[in-house]
Amino acid sequence: MNNSRRSFIKKSTAAVAACTILPREVFGRMGGSNNFIAPSDQLTHGIIGVGGIGRSDSHFYSDSSCRLVAMCDVDSEHLKSAFNAAKEQFGQTTRTYSDWRELVHDPNVDVVHIATPPHWHGIMACEAARAGKDIWCEKPMTRTIGEGKRVLEAVKRNGRVFRLNTWFRFKDTFYGLGTTVKPLKKLVDSGLLGWPLTVRISGATGFAWKFYWVGKENLAPQPVPECLDYDMWLGPAPYKPYNVHRTHQTFRGYWDYDGGGLADMGQHYIDPVQYILGRDDTFPVKVEIDAPQQHPDAVGTWRSITYTYDDGCKIILEGEGYESEGKVPYIEGPLGKVYKGFECTIPNVMNLINELPDPKIEETDFIRAVGSRHQFSLDESKGFHSSTVVNMGVCALRLGRNLEFDPVRQMFVNDDAANLLIDQPMRGDWANYIK
Amino acid sequence: MRKISYIFISLALLFCFEGLLAQDCTDSVLFNAGKLKPAGEGANSKYEYAISGAVNLATTPGKEALRGKVKSQLEQAIEAASDKDVRQFLESQLYFMGVPAEPAAGPSEKELLASAKKLARSRNSNERCRSIWLYSDVYGKENATRVLAAMNDKDKAYRMTALHSYEKYADDQFYAALTALFPKLDTDAKADILYFLGEQVADSQIEAIIGEFDGANAADAMAAAAKIGGEKALAALVSHLGGTNDCDAYLALSSFNGDVRGAVEDALKTESAAAKPSLLKLAGERHCTSSFVDVVEALHSQNEATALAAANALKGVSIPEDAVHVANLLQSLKDENLIAPVSDALVGCYAGTDGKSASTRILSFVKDVPESVKERFYPVLASTNSDLAADYLLTAFKSGHSDAALKALSTIDNFKAAPALLEAASKDDSHLVRYVELISRFVKDDSAKAGEYATALKSAVSAKVKSRIIGAMTSVPTIETVNRLETLLDDPEVAYNAANALKSVVKEVAGELPYAKIKECFDKVVKVYQGTGNADDLYAIDEMKTFLSGLKK
Structure with a gap:
């Protein structure tokens, strides 16, 4: 073609x-x-x-x-x-x-x-x-x-x-955490928890990493169904023989198309954290992984991924089966902790944050944003920042090592192989569409 | 001595072996590549792991000495590879041996301007937007004139893009130039500028922004003022409560960039009646406890909207010491619409008190309250969760206050309420949901719990309620539960939920069940899943197969 x-x-x-x-x-x-x-x-x-x-x-x-x-x-x-x-x-x-x-x-x-x-x-x-x-x-x-x-x-x-298409920063109960994001944002902005903060995204705090999105190794080629244009399905991805597990419902298990549970749920879970921490315009400077070696094609599982910002704030992801035990705080700072259900070690916290202004009103109606040309709340900039956090983790997993990132140059530090994952080759002429 | 020698030799061997392993990892790329077969013909996976492991090691910062060897082996392997998929895999690994390309040099200023001029003439909105960015690339801060001129353009996207392109250069002089355009611009263009000024927190233009509070752009101006903050904006917004744009002023104050409490408390004493509802709402939301007296006064207002707003605000402005006062209010209310929010305020007053003390105090007040209004205190009693409160409400349930008492018993966190809920379920099975919640919370013995769930299931009529009970049953992994869940697989309304629950419970009690029974249960679950075709369910089927394969038959 x-x-x-x-x-x-x-x-x-x-x-x-x-x-x-x-x-x-x-x-x-x-x-x-x-x-x-x-x-x-x-x-x-x-x-x-x-x-x-x-x-x-x-x-x-x-x-x-x-x-x-x-x-x-x-x-x-x-x-x-x-x-x-x-x-x-x-x-x-x-x-x-x-x-x-x-x-x-x-x-x-x-x-x-x-x-x-x-x-x-x-x-x-x-x-x-x-x-x-x-x-x-x-x-x-x-x-x-x-x-x-x-x-x-x-x-x-x-x-x-x-x-x-994610929305937890502005509506809905934030998964198993049992609260919306707004009071968390107000609490963090109040300074009552101190600084820096550590956020733990784990089964222990109400978040599932969907480890069933793993790929299969040694996939045998299968005939391409007549109804499927496989060449177009692959598009920019490298050509690999068709196997049903690569496509449709289970493509998430392959690095060529996605990044497993981390990429599936990462932006849902991490985007609100970037917002809560006021990090919408920057990136972590380090990503550390604890994971078995990943297969070059099939996504595997991991034990933990830790992101650290330049001011010491951290986001810790804990894989399924590797959650911290006991009662685990979702946000922890030097002055206080927040658990599921907005249980907080700071006395009278709801009354305290009720006295504070609500976060700045943003446009959360997409149709209205199209009409007014205002930035939508979760626009391309915020989306890029939180998807980069996810992709930093993907790069670290694929290379099997910790990485450092320069948030200004938006590149990995002293790691050519990691930087080769920033822009990856595309099959055919598809790269022309993204120049 | 012999033991020490043995340890020394073992350690030495271990170091040598590890050294060999490290050496082999990068030395064996060619060997492993030679083992790769066409896709699906062999177990390529272990060789793929080995090769990518070597590549990862060789590309690790500090391991540059290994890079040349691995690269060379990959190149040889690619040369030798006859299968295209094997070749593709090796090439994907060789890719990591490269060096990221430096960004190409950009176009010259002349080229940028030529592109900009061409795009500026386009009829396409997005192409014209690109042109303004190109002009920005060339002229930077000097592009102000063009951006200001863009405010006269009919295309909103173009205007907004022009403003976005100047965000980092904008200063007070630019903001003043923007507001100077207001008299000549239509509402749409002014809306864009006001939005920009708010986002930029352009406090030098607050007077000009406030000047728009009474025009067609009132909402945009108020939103901008709220983002900027400051005393002038605060005063102006408060003074516009109760006016034509009361709603916009209220919204702006809710997210005002600063503390609004002092202004709200002062305004409650002085502002017009029209402003009261929004002021009261803000007082409640911002926990203006100093305004308690003003809120209570407003509760007695002849204006229905004001009275309701005051009732709703009462919880936010009350402190525990206000309990008796609020109780008196609750007792004396004439307007039925105010009962629920004032009752809620009283619940708030007792929120920090232990249940027994709170219910004792409330009951001592209630005993002197006329019979006709005693029901108003049931929700407050329920909120204490005490045995005293539960007993009182059960007595009320059995006497002439059954509906109100049942409503309260549906909220109390006390197991004494359970029999009343079960009795009520015979007329409305939704009460079983709360019944089951109480069982889950308070019944500790698994067998007793399973029995209670079974009782609830017998009374359940609707699919929604049955599903809730099924969900609760998974917390009691017993053989009994397995048997009950199996019977639910034939009910099409709840089969899927029952299948999920059965899968979970069987795994928990697998140690107590024969293999044949486990397989039988899983087969039934698979049959239900196969009807759905959901990807998660396909994984669940894989999960059950793996579980079975791990059991001894």
């Missing part, structure tokens, strides 16, 4: 020239407050990847705020099933694509939902930004640190609105 970007855009623009509509901004749709939304002014979205998470409520919806108009999948069975579901659930007939680039360049799509495995996220997000689309992207934001940098740059420079 000729993946040349230049030739693709030339072909696709020729194909849609006949039905190109005027840019929305000509209608001044974004301006003024008006409760009535004319159909031509309604936002629309398309989903890339409708086999798994793409069918969840975050992506698979269609309402007066944003209509579902297009979908894409490399598996024709998934595409057919999703198309039928959209018709049945929303009464909506959607355009279907097997090549995501056609969806991204579809002038009828305002917002692109990226719900593919992570090895595609960076490429798709960059191209979508360049095509003038706003973006709703699954986590982890990108599979590598380098791709994250490119997405940050592309979204910012093209004036797009980006949101990552």
